[in-house]
Amino acid sequence: MSEILVLVEHADGQVKKVTFELLTLARALGTPSAVWLGIGASDAALASLGEYGAEKVYVVDSADMDDFLVAPKAEALARLMADSSAAAVLLPSTAEGKEIAGRVAVKAGSGIITDAVGVAADFTATQSVFGGSTVVTSRVSNGTPLITVRPNSTAPVPSPGAAARVDVAADISDAAKSARVVGRTVASKGGRPDLSEAAIVVSGGRGVGGAEGFGVVEALADSLGAAVGASRAATDAGWYPHQYQVGQTGKTVSPQLYIANGISGAIQHRAGMQTSKTIVVVNKDPEAPIFELADFGVVGDLFAVVPQLTEEIAKRKA
Secondary structure, three states, rough: OOOOEEEEEEEOOOEEEHHHHHHHHHHHHEEEEEEEEEOOOHHHHHHHHHHHHOEEEEOOOHHHHHEEOOHHHHHHHHHHHHHHOOOOEEEEOOHHHHHHHHHHHHHHHHOOEEEEEEEEEOEEEEEEEEOOOOOEOOOOOOOOOEEEOOOOOOOOOOOOOOEEEEOOOOOOOOHHHOOOOOOOOOOOOOOOOOOOOOEEEEOOOHOOOHHHHHHHHHHHHHHHHOEEEHHHHHHOOOOOOHHEEEEEOOOOOOOOOEEEEEOOOHHHHOOOOOOOOOEEEOOOOOOOHHHHHHOOOEEEEEEHHHHHHHHHHHHHHH
């Protein structure tokens, strides 16, 4: 079968969940080979990639991958793509993943598809476009397809095996080292999962009424082991930090379960969450546009409905 390259998303030596999703998808398209750019590729990390089907892991173990902006990574991936004669390259649809894909596409003269939610055996990608109002299928017509895939679009399924490590020299040009990273600030994290990767997301909107209203949203999220999200109206009002905004100008999520509380469903918000597998809506306005997307809807006051749901979940878990 043809080789499919999968760019590994990692932090502090740990492989992120989206990589396991991409490896699962790649197994349906060909023979997966993971690409680790940067330092920290431990035996344990490589073993975890083998557990999800990677037969090889190309490792560019160079500080240049981390000390400069994405240009060295794009250069290394473009060279590896040419040397391996891969049939396609899958990348996470994150800010960095999409920038790397764009740069590699220019270098390789290949077509690129971003924000795919599915990829068929012939590399036809399914996308949600125009603010989520239309679903289209697209296919690269020139060069090696580069496809970025949204997190949570594919359920990660193990396929245990042993991944062979293949070390690759960096050979990065001076031009790719024009922008150096001079400092990093570690983002503060609580005990909740990352919003972009969470399997369950509980969000609040204008209907929570204020910052204190997010207490019931957070309580429900914690009972489910979920991430917390917010609409643009809520973040613009200062009720919740902007890094948790879900929507066209925030983060795009595609969890297994999305619970929207007090969110009207403006197109900007819908564009960021409508590919969720199951959508539950709690809103006191029966005419709220978000009910058009709902698999399950509750018309009622979220401050009455959500605490009851949280309490019931706690009873079931007891």
